[in-house]
Amino acid sequence: MSDARALPRRPDRFFPLAVGGAAVAIALLFLIYPLANAILGAFVRNGQPVTFANLTLANFERFLTSVSYQRALWHSITAGAAATALATAISLPMAYAVARVAMPLRATVLAVSVLPLISPPFIGAYAWIILLGNNGIFTNLLRDYVGVGLPSIYGFFGVTVALALSYFPYVFLVLQGALAAVDTHIEEAAAIAGASRWRVLRTVTLPMILPSVAAGMLIVFIKAIGDFGVPSILGGEYQVLPTLIYYQIHGFFNLNGAAAIAMVNVALTLLALGALAWINRARAVATVSGTARRAARPLPAPLRWSAIFYVWLVLVVANLPQAVTVLYSFSERWGDTLLPSIYGLENYRRIVGEIAGPALNSVILAGAATIVCLAFGAITAHAATRGRIAGRWAVDLIIMVPFVLPGLVIGVAYLAAFNEGALVLTGTATILIMAYFTRRVAFVFRSAAAAILQLDRRLEEASTICGASWATTMRRVILPLIAPALLAGGILVFATLIGEISVTVLLYSARWKTLTIAIYEYLLGNDIAKASAFGTVTIVMTFALVAAASRLAGRNMADMFR
Amino acid sequence: MLSIRELTKTFASPSGELAAVDRISFDVAPGEFFTMLGPSGCGKTTTLRMIAGLETPTSGAIAFDGRDYTRVPPQQRNIGMVFQSYALFPHLSVFENVAYGLRNRGVKGTELERRVAEVLGALQLDGFKTRLPSTLSGGQQQRVSIARALVYRPSMLLLDEPLANLDAKLRIQMREEIRRIQREFGILSLYVTHDQEEAMAISDRLALFNAGRLVQIGRPGDLYRQPATLFAADFIGRANFFAARLAGRDASGAKIALAGGPELTVARVVALAPEEAARVPADVDGLLMARPERIGIAPGSRGIRARIGRMQQLGGCQRYIVAAEAAVGEVTVDSWRAGEEYGEGADAALTLDGSDCVLFLRPEKSA
Ligand SMILES: Nc1ncnc2c1ncn2[C@@H]1O[C@H](COP(=O)(O)OP(=O)(O)O)[C@@H](O)[C@H]1O
Ligand SMILES: [Mg+2]
Numbered sequence: 051m052s053d054a055r056a057l058p059r060r061p062d063r064f065f066p067l068a069v070g071g072a073a074v075a076i077a078l079l080f081l082i083y084p085l086a087n088a089i090l091g092a093f094v095r096n097g098q099p100v101t102f103a104n105l106t107l108a109n110f111e112r113f114l115t116s117v118s119y120q121r122a123l124w125h126s127i128t129a130g131a132a133a134t135a136l137a138t139a140i141s142l143p144m145a146y147a148v149a150r151v152a153m154p155l156r157a158t159v160l161a162v163s164v165l166p167l168i169s170p171p172f173i174g175a176y177a178w179i180i181l182l183g184n185n186g187i188f189t190n191l192l193r194d195y196v197g198v199g200l201p202s203i204y205g206f207f208g209v210t211v212a213l214a215l216s217y218f219p220y221v222f223l224v225l226q227g228a229l230a231a232v233d234t235h236i237e238e239a240a241a242i243a244g245a246s247r248w249r250v251l252r253t254v255t256l257p258m259i260l261p262s263v264a265a266g267m268l269i270v271f272i273k274a275i276g277d278f279g280v281p282s283i284l285g286g287e288y289q290v291l292p293t294l295i296y297y298q299i300h301g302f303f304n305l306n307g308a309a310a311i312a313m314v315n316v317a318l319t320l321l322a323l324g325a326l327a328w329i330n331r332a333r334a335v336a337t338v339s340g341t342a343r344r345a346a347r348p349l350p351a352p353l354r355w356s357a358i359f360y361v362w363l364v365l366v367v368a369n370l371p372q373a374v375t376v377l378y379s380f381s382e383r384w385g386d387t388l389l390p391s392i393y394g395l396e397n398y399r400r401i402v403g404e405i406a407g408p409a410l411n412s413v414i415l416a417g418a419a420t421i422v423c424l425a426f427g428a429i430t431a432h433a434a435t436r437g438r439i440a441g442r443w444a445v446d447l448i449i450m451v452p453f454v455l456p457g458l459v460i461g462v463a464y465l466a467a468f469n470e471g472a473l474v475l476t477g478t479a480t481i482l483i484m485a486y487f488t489r490r491v492a493f494v495f496r497s498a499a500a501a502i503l504q505l506d507r508r509l510e511e512a513s514t515i516c517g518a519s520w521a522t523t524m525r526r527v528i529l530p531l532i533a534p535a536l537l538a539g540g541i542l543v544f545a546t547l548i549g550e551i552s553v554t555v556l557l558y559s560a561r562w563k564t565l566t567i568a569i570y571e572y573l574l575g576n577d578i579a580k581a582s583a584f585g586t587v588t589i590v591m592t593f594a595l596v597a598a599a600s601r602l603a604g605r606n607m608a609d610m611f612r
Numbered sequence: 613m614l615s616i617r618e619l620t621k622t623f624a625s626p627s628g629e630l631a632a633v634d635r636i637s638f639d640v641a642p643g644e645f646f647t648m649l650g651p652s653g654c655g656k657t658t659t660l661r662m663i664a665g666l667e668t669p670t671s672g673a674i675a676f677d678g679r680d681y682t683r684v685p686p687q688q689r690n691i692g693m694v695f696q697s698y699a700l701f702p703h704l705s706v707f708e709n710v711a712y713g714l715r716n717r718g719v720k721g722t723e724l725e726r727r728v729a730e731v732l733g734a735l736q737l738d739g740f741k742t743r744l745p746s747t748l749s750g751g752q753q754q755r756v757s758i759a760r761a762l763v764y765r766p767s768m769l770l771l772d773e774p775l776a777n778l779d780a781k782l783r784i785q786m787r788e789e790i791r792r793i794q795r796e797f798g799i800l801s802l803y804v805t806h807d808q809e810e811a812m813a814i815s816d817r818l819a820l821f822n823a824g825r826l827v828q829i830g831r832p833g834d835l836y837r838q839p840a841t842l843f844a845a846d847f848i849g850r851a852n853f854f855a856a857r858l859a860g861r862d863a864s865g866a867k868i869a870l871a872g873g874p875e876l877t878v879a880r881v882v883a884l885a886p887e888e889a890a891r892v893p894a895d896v897d898g899l900l901m902a903r904p905e906r907i908g909i910a911p912g913s914r915g916i917r918a919r920i921g922r923m924q925q926l927g928g929c930q931r932y933i934v935a936a937e938a939a940v941g942e943v944t945v946d947s948w949r950a951g952e953e954y955g956e957g958a959d960a961a962l963t964l965d966g967s968d969c970v971l972f973l974r975p976e977k978s979a
Binding site: 233235236238239240241242243244245246249253254257258260348 | 664665666668685686687688689690691692693695697699700701702703712713716717757760761764
């Protein structure tokens with residue numbers, strides 16, 4: 051008596067088709083349609099329908115005629131470039147020190163180095179005002195006791211520094227990884243051939259990691275030109291493309307005009323992205339997988355301790371905003387002294403009644419978006435890594451492009467797509483959830499794809515041969531094996547969404563006000579005490595979640611951002 | 613001349629300080645090809661790296677031609693080194709890889725071109741000047757790394773398992789090549805390998821390491837014929853051991869009796885270190901070591917009684933794996949006499965010549 055009769059007679063096609071079809075539908079509706087619609091909208095005058103006859107370049111003419119448009123473009127490029135340069139200058143010695151110098155608490159250093167990435171940049175930006183603003187703590191201390199006046203923090207200087215300190219971990223991590231991967235024997239070979247330490251660095255080490263330097267710089271540049279929070283807090287009159295988009299919408303509700311600005315912003319981003327793809331190809335060729343078992347030759351003690359001091363100095367300065375926010379939230383009086391003069395929980399008492407609503411909203415929106423990301427990300431990752439689907443690169447592209455596009459751009463695209471017509475979502479939770487999903491699905495996609503690639507393909511074949519249907523194979527074999535990666539990716543999505551502002555600020559409604567919007571409003575209303583208490587809650591929540599995710603994945607927090 | 617004196621290197625390990633290299637001393641003569649041999653993890657690389665200046669000795673001294681090198685940085689030692697991973701500069705062409713050390717020494721222009729071309733020629737790399745390392749085969753990369761190490765005429769050449777990444781055939785070809793070039797340049801060379809056959813084939817002298825200690829130094833033949841410890845006997849070539857009882861001593865050596873076998877006089881007597889004495893069976897005084905090709909095998913029962921377990925045809929000779937009376941473990945016998953093949957399971961007798969054997973005695977018996 052054989053069990054063959056219980057087996058499905060034909061290979062089942064239903065589940066993969068149904069699941070795949072749903073994924074394609076979501077991609078079409080929430081990824082492709084809004085972006086395509088925004089691209090078309092940029093070529094139509096405000097309020098007019100998209101028809102062939104209506105196509106025009108009028109929205110872009112402002113870049114030729116309006117000084118404020120030209121300034122914003124110029125500011126985006128210069129502040130982005132300056133922030134990138136500063137971040138790289140900070141990161142190069144730091145990466146070398148962490149990768150090569152015998153350093154106590156190296157794992158801690160790495161984990162702390164990504165804190166600036168985890169905490170929302172606009173909260174940090176405000177802390178710089180508390181420290182260095184016109185009436186800032188350091189500003190006053192320096193003026194009263196040293197007699198030195200600081201330049202205004204508003205404008206190019208403040209935006210550049212805050213962006214650099216917020217995003218430097220990207221370039222730092224790339225460089226540190228590249229340096230750690232270099233086969234140290236190659237540098238030893240150079241030393242033995244008679245090259246001094248400095249010469250080895252200049253002629254061997256730096257040229258070898260040059261593609262990584264460029265790649266890290268481009269990531270920082272892409273992030274910096276897409277950031278809304280920092281320039282909106284520290285910019286003042288100094289506008290950049292994302293703030294310009296914001297005012298086009300909040301001031302004039304000129305969706306088509308905003309779409310045109312967004313396209314210019316996208317063009318900049320894609321230019322950088324193209325360069326990045328080109329460099330990454332070169333990088334793959336030049337990479338020499340290291341067998342760097344040996345510790346590098348020790349530096350003389352004074353140099354070594356200077357290096358360690360430098361690393362911690364950067365960490366402290368970059369995390370100063372987070373520290374100030376927390377400190378401020380627990381202070382009841384903070385006048386002209388380095389530290390608060392009276393501590394207390396007054397600020398928290400004042401927000402008790404107000405925080406529940408926004409916090410709950412944030413959790414619901416981020417949670418729902420995370421669930422969509424998990425389902426969609428896992429399925430597409432499986433299809434992209436295992437399926438025999440044509441256009442695998444297209445899947446990659448559809449998922450990765452929204453990930454790198456500025457949040458304001460996604461926001462504009464969603465507003466334009468779902469404001470009227472067949473599917474009206476403006477003001478709903480759905481629009482926020484789907485916009486969040488668009489911006490973050492890449493996290494899950496990437497970690498799931500990596501996990502699936504590591505699975506032996508024969509596991510699936512074995513499951514199929516044992517008679518399991520596609521759905522059973524997914525449920526019983528694939529999902530349990532990639533669950534830790536999925537969960538870690540999911541928590542990361544959730545955590546970073548709690549601090550999301552740039553897409554939220556365009557799409558939220560009175561009903562769905564989030565934590566970050568509440569903070570933003572307090573900051574604009576100059577209620578720093580409440581903002582800092584809200585900010586502290588947000589920062590602590592985000593940190594705790596990311597720490598949990600890294601625990602779960604068994605990886606250093608830093609590795610979750612590589 | 614290179615002199616190593618009481619060289620020691622300890623590393624911090626979870627279980628306390630670990631001596632990776634423990635009080636090692638040896639000298640290497642100008643132009644000599646000297647090999648450090650030993651199982652993986654015995655401290656060869658660490659020793660080599662201390663000589664290169666890449667690792668700082670915990671104690672001890674390194675001197676070259678009378679000058680103390682112990683604390684001199686690697687840049688100033690004027691040595692050449694070949695790494696197992698080749699460690700070629702991936703961003704530089706073959707020419708620039710080889711030219712690197714010359715540029716560090718301020719050599720320029722036609723002089724540079726000439727010297728690089730000379731070395732590339734010696735290593736049959738003339739056609740590869742403009743290629744990047746990643747486009748070369750393993751053997752070619754190895755040649756480039758040797759060329760890079762030799763071009764500035766270093767005072768010694770260090771090679772750390774340079775053949776480990778090559779396939780078996782290329783390995784044998786390259787080791788002849790290395791030896792040829794070493795002779796051509798007449799350069800003092802320090803070679804590290806865990807492969808005893810390679811070490812025997814290539815070296816003028818070799819140093820056998822075990823667990824951070826130097827076990828024995830000598831010419832390859834000396835180490836093979838006169839191992840100083842059981843470890844050395846085991847590690848180099850094949851060794852057969854028989855349980856031996858001491859019957860007496862005289863000027864010609866030690867008289868011993870093998871269980872069930874004839875009496876033998878052995879000239880080479882070695883006192884075992886206490887830690888190796890544990891390998892001697894409880895009821896005897898020591899172990900007699902004989903090499904496979906030094907054991908006679910014949911039909912009948914005149915000698916040590918044995919039974920053939922397996923026979924392997926090794927081309928020139930037959931190898932018999934036999935179970936023998938008095939033997940500790942299996943006995944391997946290589947017989948070069950054509951035609952005398954014994955079937956598996958057949959009885960045979962083994963004969964030994966005392967002048968070919970080494971006797972390892974318990975410490976208290978060898979006084
Ligand atoms: N940098 C290091 N730190 C700690 N232990 C080391 C280090 N380098 C080598 N060792 C240890 O020293 C011992 C000898 O290593 P090595 O010299 O590489 O051996 P070999 O080259 O003979 O295989 C090994 O036990 C190894 O684990
Ligand atoms: Mg080694």
